[in-house]
Amino acid sequence: MSWDVAIERARSSIMPKTYDALARYRYLQDLRREVRKAKEEVVRNLDFYIEEFRKSVERIGGRFYLAGDGREAADAAAKIVGRGKVVVMGKNNVANETGLHKRLEEEGNEVWETDLGAFLVQLSGEEGSHIIAPAIHLTREQAAELLREKLGIAVPPDPVAIAQRVREFLREKFMKADVGITGANALAADTGAVVLVENEANIRLTSAFPPVHIVYDGVEKIVPTLIHALYVASVQAAYAGLYPPTYINVSAGPSSTADIEMHRVSPAQGPKEYHVVLVDNGRRAAARDPALWEALLCIRCGRCHLHCPVYRALGRGFGEPPYTGPMGVMWTAVTRGIEAAGPHALKCVHAGNCKEVCPMDIDIPQVIHEIKNRYLKNKT
Ligand code: SF4
Structure with a gap:
């Protein structure tokens, strides 16, 4: 009974928003065609664009890793993270694909999903059920029950109350985090930038607050330019029913400042390390x-x-x-x-x-x- 209820609640909430955004912002049709062209170009010349992206990441002060399979990717990230750290993660299908969360825990790290849906799925110990809404199978009643059972947090079955209690719980984790790991909506070959679109601000905190930011995703996320990457973010948000998105984040290297004698130093308020781990795994x-x-x-x-x-x-x-x-x-x-x-x-x-x-x-x-x-x- 719960799957039928959950999926119908989700459909009736999100589908009208998608149709409304597509009718209101007609330029999205042009953008999606541009994105298809750009992605086709990269898929046809994937090795070339991986190399271009690598050079750009290194040019902006980042470290680049290319992993052949999931195990290699998780090992590369685990090596960067080290042991006994607090790790916050943005929702990331490739982390799930490659078993990253478990691999980091094996090294004695405390790992927290910070997307609300992914957080609930983490508490449940089950697999997610949708690429952008991993907890779509849970009703509000089940979500409240998970918080009570797994964390001892009493909350009514109300989405507002649940979101507020999770916000309070995760605030402390963001403050303590040594490493933030995000995925990517798109990776720009010309600049080495990662573009991420979201509404919760958890990705913004994950990528900006801890001293180390690791971008962890698949090679197919590369597009030729930063402009294409911004197009991807806009089209993805619209077709997910979330346009305009509350946040589009661009990260291109460690944080820095040139406020003293125009001499650029790093870090400033954000991360001092920027790593990008890309996985092939069949791609x-x-x-x-x-x-x-x-x-x-x-x-x-x-x-x-x-x-x-x-x-x-x-x-x-x-x-x-x-x-x-x-x-x-x-x-x-x-x-x-x-x-x-x-x-x-x-x-x-x-x-x-x-x-x-x-x-x-x-x-x-x-x-x-x-x-x-x-x-x-x-x-x-
Ligand atoms: S998730 Fe979106 S872009 Fe991907 S196949 Fe489905 S409709 Fe197309």
Whole structure:
């Protein structure tokens, strides 16, 4: 009963906001076409853009790491973090994909998710169920019960009260944090900047408050320029039903000041270290694949989920978390292979809604059809 209630509450809240933003801000249609072109350019020349991005990160005083698989990525981040630290994290599907949270805890670190949904999922000990709303499967009653049971915090089943109590709890963690880890909505090859879009301000605090900022994401998030990265943030927010977003954050290197004799020194009030860990984990092979390459254009707006009848029926059972729903079936194939994605592809009923609503015009049903074919062919 709770999944049906939660998903219908979420749909009726977010869908009108998406349609309203798209009708009000017509330029978003041009931006989404620009973003598709820019992302296609990068997918076709992925190694070139990874190298351009690396050079830019180093030019602005950051450190760059390229990991072949999830384990290598989590190890690289764990080495930067060290042991016995307090780590705050922004919502990050690649951290989930690669088991980063657990890996950091194995090193004796105290790790806190700071996105409200991801925080609730952390308390529950379960997997998230949606790429931008990981706790979409929880009702307000269940969220309040989690706070009571796991943290001893008594709160009524009211979203305002729950958000306020979590804010109070996390405030102290931000103050104590040694390291902040975020993902990326987009990474600009020309400047080495990361662009992140949000409403909660937890990403702003995570990336600016601790002395070390680690950006941890996939190589497909690279776009040619900072302007393209800002376009990605705008389109992602609009198609997620959150336009205008409350915050768009740009980070490009450690904090610094030149207020004394125009001599630039670092750090100032923000981080003194800026690290970017990018993971391949199947992405470069997918970029060369005649069907899967299109999955790399996804900007993680989560719109296809809400329009998909199979996701609405099965939730986390359609795709492998963190990659659920129509985009999740494609991304399960990218990161875990056809064998893992095949059983999920077979559940697809090819309603086609996902293709119609996708801002990147990804032919999702065709990609899923191809995954199905390859999976069944492997079985015969
Ligand atoms: S596949 Fe398209 S609709 Fe689905 S999350 Fe990605 S960009 Fe959004």
